[in-house]
Amino acid sequence: MTVTKENNLNVSVLLNELKQANKQMEDVIKTINQIASQANLLALNSAIEAARAGEAGRGFSVVANEIKKFADQSLSTNKKSYEQIQNIQKKANEVIAVRTVDVAFDTIDKIDRNLFERNCDVQAWATFDAIKNCVQDPNNKEKASEASKFMKNIVDIYEVYYDMFAVDKSGKIIAAGVNTHLIGRDVSEREWFKETIRKNDVHVNDMYYSDMMNGHAMNYSCPIRDDQGETIGVFTTRFNWNFIYDIVDSVKVDSQSDIYLINSDGIVIASRDRSGILSQDLSRLQAVQSLKSGKKMGYTIENEFGNGQRIYAYCRTKGYNSYKGLAWSVIVGEVID
Structure with a gap:
């Protein structure tokens, strides 16, 4: 049988139901323990009264001893049962943790694949004639207009981009897909431009808030090369x-579960409830500390004040094909107590 996300969710729900049933059994055993303890006390009191009664209480003493044996056996058996219940709880937690690690891995893998496509996009479009022609002849308004129309068409078709720009080697924006009012702006001091020119290769910025785009964004920048392979500008x-x-929203987890995408510093760059973006630091979590110590994937069970116990599964990006990633990780937190 193929295991789907929905199956995985059902497994988690069933395991939590098993744990609840297990806790109910634990309560039953505690009740039996109380009864056994009371029986033990009754047997003790009966033995004392039998001793006072002397010969007349001998038969009653035998009954008291049998009651004590029964109570002791019940306590001993219940102790073993309680240990088994605790073991079942532990194993259920481990199964939930392993499933949650799979969720973290699956999520970061999907993100990697998405960003790999963005990495491919910028490299492919940097080779198009409309882009190359406008930076080769930066004073030609017709070529700049053609490049802008080309980029606007891409933005409209792909939908996942705010904008894109063609920049000549001096750092001047020659064409823009949406924000054409930025044409002519000098961006030579921007980190993404300088790094692309310096490396002469694709440069990817970490997620940030763009005032220009009025939203959170990522920059993908690639050298524009002429027919001889010389860098003549940057496409971004x-x-x-x-x-x-x-x-993030498609991940099948419990309604009480948390999902975070963090950068290499442990700062939240995406969360299930959209809170704490670029402000919340999760370095306090043992899971994040494990990531910073070099671990790639795993889980921790952590006590949270006022929130009981949680499993925090984590997985660091390994990139996808030529896209190496930016050392981001996914953290999935699931309530277990």
């Missing part, structure tokens, strides 16, 4: 971060 895109939530 602005990925709309909101589309990452298509992945």
Whole structure:
């Protein structure tokens, strides 16, 4: 049988139901323990009264001893049962944890694949004649207009981009897909431009808030090369971060579960409830500390004040094909107590 996300969710729900049933059994055993303890006390009191009665109480003493044996056996058996219940709880937690790690892995893998496509996009479009022609002849308004129309068409078709720009080697914006009022602006001091020129290769910025785009974004920048392979400019895109939530929101987890995407510093860059973006630091979690110590994937069971116990599964990006990733990780927190 193929295991789907829905199956995985049902497994988690069933395991939590098993744990609840297990806790109910634990309560039953506690009740039996109380009865056995009371029986033990009754046997003790009966033995004392039998001793006072002397010969007349001998038969009653035998009954008291049998009651004590029964109570002791019940307590001993219940102790073993309680240990088994605790073991079942532990194993159920471990199964939930393993499933949650799978969820974290699946989520970061989907994000990697999405961003890999964005990485491919910028490299492909940087080779198009409309882009190359406008930076080769930056004073030609007709070529700049053609490039802008080309980029606007891409933005409209792909939908996941705020905008894209063609920049000449001096750092001047020659064409823009949407924000054409930015044409002519000098961006030579921007980190993404300088790094693309310096590396002479694709450069990807970490997620940030773009005032220009009025939203969270990522920059993908690639050298524009002429027919001889010489770098003549930079083609750069602005990925709309909101589309990452298509992945985050599709993750099948319990309604009380948390999902976070964090950067290499442990700062939240996406969360299930959209809170704490670029402000919340999860470095306090043992799971994040494990990631910072070099672990790639795993889980921790952590006590949270006022929130009981939680499993925090984590998985660090391994990239996808030529896209190496930015050392991001997914954290999935699931309530277990």
